[in-house]
Amino acid sequence: MNHMKIGCACGRTSLEVHGAPILVSECLCDSCRNAADRLAILPHAKNILTSYGATPSAEYRKDRVRVLSGAEHLREFRLSEGAGSRRVVATCCNTPMFLEMKGAHWLSIYLHLWPDEARPSAEMRTMTGDLADISHLPDNIPNLKSHTVSFYAKLFWAWVAMGFRNPKIEVAGKIET
Template sequence: MADDILISTCQCGKVQCQGIGRPMISGVCYCDDCQAGADMVEALDGAAQVRDDDGGSHYLTYRDDRFSCTKGADLLRAYKNRPDAPTDRMVASCCNTAMFLKFSKGHWTSAYARRFEGDAPSVEMRTQMQFRDSDLPLPDDAPNYQTFGVRLFWRLFTSRIAMIFG
């Protein structure tokens, strides 16, 4: 999958993004920020669902140099949970489809897995389980972390090194 390109598209097809190669991580987040952000963007008129049935948001996280908007970038609008939030949830204004979120202090972009065509890579981890509020059975297909977990930080660190050295 090193040179594969995964395409994500909004509901109406006017906005398209791409991730090049394997994402740094395919993970589900249950943090309070992701839940509040999902509440906000899912409440938009005609918005697509971003969360899984158990309340988690499945992201494919890419290095910034491997993720881009290839069509309709002018239609993307940034939404913040609160004025000082470090993340912008980028929504296709044409059809109110949440496409990705950008952490302003980081070198990565987390795209909503639901927006990708075909099969998204399997979930590798679930994070911030302390905020999960669901009675649905927890899948046992990946490790679950009460916080963000060392594995996630290791991936972010090594991806930054890879970006620096090309």
């Protein structure tokens, strides 16, 4: 099975992903765009949004992701205290690493972690319905108003392949912005 080492901007925190992602997408939901804007103001952080405001990520089964180094730098960020999703940041250089939805068996790993030549290409843009105007979006891949049945079907079959497990991803604490 092929694997890829990816990591934060300074190189102290790295992940290994095994095999192909479940899917690769760009999210345009209000939550992802708001979180990216808030994380971009951390010291030395870079904005992870595309030029048109999408958050690109590769969805990977949790059992195919391993923290290789820097676990002590991983901190969670939530948009609000009761938020059902968390973004995990490598605080060594404030690089956003991934998004984890509450109860999910997958991680949305941010595409900026891959070297340019190995970066997976997005298959779809989701949640364009959160935008007031979509005329500025490229038309090179489908621009979907919300998540589709196909999107959820891919995630479901990945969960089946995992034996309906949901591995826990531990982090070293929280950050506030």
